[in-house]
Amino acid sequence: MDRPLMRRVLALNAGLRRFVVARALSRAGDAVFPIGLAAAMVEQSFGVADVGFVMGASLAPVVLLMPIGGVVLDHFNARIPMVAADTVRTVLQGLLAFSLLAGRPPLWFILMLSLVSGATQAFYQPGVAGILRQLAPERLREANATIRTLESVVSLTAPALAGVVIAMSDAALVIALDACTFAASAWLLAGIRLGGVAPVTAPPKVWRELREGWQEFTARPWLWSVVSVFSLFGLVVFGPFDVLKAVLLIDRFGASSYAWLMSAFSLGAALGGLIALWTTPGRPLRAGLLALLGFAPLPVVISLDLPVLLVAVAMVTGGAANAYWAVAWATSVQSHAPPHALSRIHAYDVIGSIGLMPAGRALTGVATAWTSAAAVLFTSSAALLVGCAALLLMPAVRRLPATRPPQEPKAPAGQAPDTRHARDH
Incomplete structure (x- = not known):
């Protein structure tokens, strides 16, 4: 990582710095996981169709469950479901790595782990924007740009690391490294303190909140x-x-x-x-x-x-x-x-x-x-x-x-509000 980028990351407040590093670690895991999974399955004599089926299986639960994940993350402190999702994915990736290291697991087992991992992603991804807005309300552009740049840097280096691991040992160890990135992300997110989060008093009304x-x-x-x-x-x-x-x-x-x-x-x-x-x-x-x-x-x-x-x-x-x-x-x-x-x-x-x-x-x-x-x-x-x-x-x-226009002041009682400039852009 170049020094100006490192200095910029270190200059962020503690909570935002933990979040930025957690996102970079997750991106590193995302970059190496397809490489490790494909190589490990090929080593275990799975066919191309099997590999493609497994790699695509995690997308369906993301699409189906993400609206519900958005409701949950809007209703509760978003950090808690996100930490839970990273923790579950740590266990799932660890199980997948262990099963591939121990022998040739059945295809249904790998598929099941992929489906559950996709479901947990649906309860993680919608909270990213909300947490970032709470951590950097006045520095959103800078925070987003720093995250994007750092993710791009790890995208350059993580696949090379995966290649070294595969060449020197077993491809399943790359999946184990992916599990470690989820564990580190969960630990970093757990240490973030978000202010201004209202206490939860009732379970979410899912269909109404979706609407x-x-x-x-x-x-x-x-x-x-x-x-x-x-x-x-x-x-x-x-x-x-x-x-x-x-x-x-x-x-x-x-x-x-x-x-x-x-x-x-x-x-x-x-x-x-x-x-x-x-x-x-x-x-x-x-x-x-x-x-x-x-x-x-x-x-x-x-x-x-x-x-x-x-x-x-x-x-x-x-x-x-x-x-x-x-x-x-x-x-x-x-x-x-x-x-x-x-x-x-x-x-x-x-x-x-x-x-x-x-x-x-x-x-x-x-x-x-x-x-x-x-x-x-x-x-x-x-x-x-x-x-x-x-x-x-x-x-x-x-x-x-670039910034949201200030809200119109409320009109006094009995006076109609001025709506000439109230249309949302």
């Missing part, structure tokens, strides 16, 4: 419009891109060069996080969408038979563009969404963003067979350009300010 969260989500045109467009991006942009970048680049340059190209993307993401840290746009969504246009050439570049150096440049640019947008979006949601419904809104945001991505991945093979990989990737780039342009044409998105 209220949905009403808050749909009441903000800038919010639901962006999530709707990015849901389509998951189907026609990011889903196909995730599949074809691996297939085409490995076939053209080899697996080793592909790993270096993915490191170039992570390097770009680190740069994008730093740029977001150094800039303070007055209209963050406008700036983020304009930056995201830098990702548009990447699918086309991958589809063409270009030298690896040019592909690496496009990877760095695309990673920077994607990271800058991610910081702008996360900061805008945390700044403008009402605090009492932030976890539920974040849950709807995540579900909308990833809901169609599995379909996009699954249909990529059919689409390439019907046309070609190049045609699919050209379509992805064109769809990204059209979607960003459509969002930039929406005043609610383009004009969203």
